[in-house]
Amino acid sequence: MRWDENHESPDVIDRRGEGGGGGPALGGMFAFLPLLMRSRFGWVGLLVIIAVAMFGGLRGLFGGGEQRVHGETRGVAGAQGDEKMVHFVSFVLDDAQTTWRELFSERGRSYRNAKMVLFTGATQTACGRGRAATGPFYCPPDERVYIDLSFYQELSNRLGARGDFAQAYVIAHEIGHHVQHQLGTDKRVQSASRAEQEGAGGASVRLELQADCYAGVWAHATKRRDLLEAGDLDEALNAAAAIGDDRLQRDSGGAVQPETWTHGSSAQRSRWFKRGYESGDPSSCDTFAEGTL
Incomplete structure (x- = not known):
């Protein structure tokens, strides 16, 4: 992928090296229980998140140790190193949001930028205490994407999804959740019954596959802007397949159980990303x- 290696984003909040604290008040937390920390790539179940949120310390939303940058907060204790990766995720974040701002404008809507928080180990969020073990996630109440950059080592080394466009896909997927939040799609899932949310064809899986498709829509835009390089599409498709529920279940030594899926199969995730990439149209x-995903 072609990108500006010196890029900085006013929408990136750097908390690396700060450590994490408690979460929000109970009322705000439970209002979003069905959507807490979306897009954990199927690694952590809802019961774990509830336990973390209840026992991780329910204090203020965010702690100290921060300074104002462009009207927002940026940590002053960010870890040294990984600076090239910081520039990369900043570039992808801004490029993805520029794409969606244009798409929203074409449809007579205003796009509201998300923030992206870089953290190490654990951090406070409006959805409770976020942990690196959950993988990257989007928190609807504070409209922020959270990522511990060490996740990319896991993506490459353990899951075998290598390449910069695999890494970019992860961010584009999370911004897809932000798009859903602005369109009210997440509320549609939140209001569904538990039976409607669960399973291979449930609303939770449909929400995740739509975020994959939205990531593909962004990838289509990068192709138009001549940012794609040979092999980039394959990297993204490989990453989508690597985090399919069936693949993760098999890799963990368990049986494939579609009734427990939350994000969709490898084939589904790749297919929906490719649909967005080929059409470039969010309506697709x-x-x-869809009856069959």
């Missing part, structure tokens, strides 16, 4: 209207 991503 209506997973909720």
Whole structure:
């Protein structure tokens, strides 16, 4: 992928090296329980998140040790190193949001930028205490994407999804959740019954596959802007397949159980990303209207 190696984003909040604290008040937390920390790539179940949120310390939203940058907060204790990766994720974040701002404008809507928080180990969020073990996630109440950059080592070394466009896909997927939040799609899932949310064809899987498709829509835009290089599409498709529920279940030594899926199979995730990439049209991503995913 072609990108500006010196890029900085006013929407990146650097908390690396600060450590994490408690979460929000109970009322705000439980209002979003069905959507807590979306896009954990199927690694952590809801019961674990509830336990973390209840026992991780329910204090303020965010702690100290920060300074104002462009009207937002940026940590002053960010870890040294990984600076090239910081520039990379900043570039992808801004490029993805520029794409969605343009798409929203074409449809007579205003796009509201998300923030991206870089952290180490654990951090406070409006959804409870976020941990690196959950993988990257999006928190609807504070409209922020959270990522511990060490995740990319896991993505490459353990899951075998290598390359910069695999890394970019992860961010584009999370911004897809931010798009859903602005469109009210996440509320549709939140209001569904538990039976409607669960399973291979449930609303939770449909929400995740739509975020994959939205990531593909962004990838289509990068192709138009001549940012794609040979092999980039394959990297993204490989990453989507690597985090399919069936693949993760097999890799963990368990049986494939579609009734427990939360994000979709490897084939589904790759297929919906490719649909967005080929069309470049968000309207092609209506997973909720599809009988067969």
